[in-house]
């Protein structure tokens with residue numbers, strides 16, 4: 001007992017001189033290096049964080065065995081505390097949601113916020129966010145209206161569905177659809193489609209959460225129409241088809257065409273629900289993407305309901321779009337879960353503006369995701385050449401080269417499709433690739449790159465011309481050390 005006490009007291013004795021020399025909060029607030037923080041974050045916030053820093057510092061001193069000996073003089077202490085204050089604010093700033101430049105060439109990068117929005121979508125968000133809106137107000141009658149009627153009309157025109165509902169994301173769309181149509185009953189799904197999308201979205205788990213039971217049919221690689229037919233019983237409520245977005249089973253495989261499955265479902269009086277995932281609205285075949293059915297194709301083939309994401313190939317805001325037969329959509333909309341999963345006015349505004357571009361036939365020009373996917377290797381090469389010419393003038397320590405490579409669609413879409421691109425590879429006489437990667441990542445704005453064959457590479461496919469200038473500025477800064 002006695003021994004432990006004396007041991008605990010030892011560091012305290014050793015650091016008392018440091019504690020005595022700690023500057024006061026008021027002294028610290030007067031330091032030159034602290035003034036910019038006061039301007040940006042406000043005096044009260046800086047004072048509060050200084051208290052935190054000092055408290056941590058005291059605790060550390062007490063816990064250390066006189067490590068702070070070197071910091072015994074007041075000037076060094078003030079310096080140290082100021083540094084810690086700055087890193088505290090820097091860490092908080094870094095953790096805040098902010099714009100980053102995606103130089104990875106992954107068009108739908110889930111970690112980087114998936115789809116950047118079109119100018120029209122941004123303008124629409126700005127307009128309805130700034131002022132009041134007709135979110136639930138019918139301008140024609142001057143009475144209460146319903147959310148999303150405008151979007152529903154547009155989607156009907158675009159893909160020929162009877163009705164539409166919008167929820168927070170595609171995971172929510174699958175959940176509410178299955179809960180509405182299959183709660184207490186069985187959902188038939190092929191063993192080849194028991195997928196995990198990432199972020200722990202697993203089809204079997206979502207079926208369980210919807211209150212339905214899963215009825216697996218077929219095998220991982222082969223499921224026949226008769227497997228579905230034989231599994232139908234008095235408990236069956238839905239036949240589910242899930243698009244294996246992020247993987248492919250190749251080789252000895254078989255699955256019924258959607259039309260065949262739809263015919264079976266119709267004949268047995270069951271709804272066929274297809275989780276499309278990406279839900280592209282335009283034909284992707286020209287890009288070499290051959291197994292990403294369009295929404296219109298899925299509906300035409302006879303799916304009763306389809307669900308897909310707003311921020312994958314569609315290129316809009318995060319949302320889950322459910323389309324299909326009016327009677328089924330009506331049931332989904334009156335599910336109490338709808339109130340929990342509904343989207344706000346900003347999402348409606350952005351979605352409508354995005355869909356408008358498709359209706360006008362301008363998606364490829366106006367929607368960043370579509371523009372990035374359709375950018376040719378030639379156009380990227382030309383941009384890369386110009387970029388290199390400029391960069392060389394700004395930083396002599398860099399070796400910049402063009403190399404052939406591939407961009408990736410990402411977002412769990414068409415995993416086997418690679419888009420040919422021209423990469424800019426960077427090597428430096430001053431920094432290793434890892435060091436450069438970090439410097440770019442900690443740049444303002446952050447620039448996210450990738451390392452390939454021990455070189456830092458930049459793919460201009462996912463970079464706007466404005467961002468290109470910011471990368472050049474960062475390159476020049478790198479040259480100055």
Ligand SMILES: *Cc1c(COP(=O)(O)O)cnc(C)c1O
Nearest residue numbers: 169170171243245276277278309
């Ligand atoms: C991506 C995906 C989902 C999940 O979509 P979120 O919009 O991210 O919730 C669901 N199903 C499939 C088939 C997908 O590809």
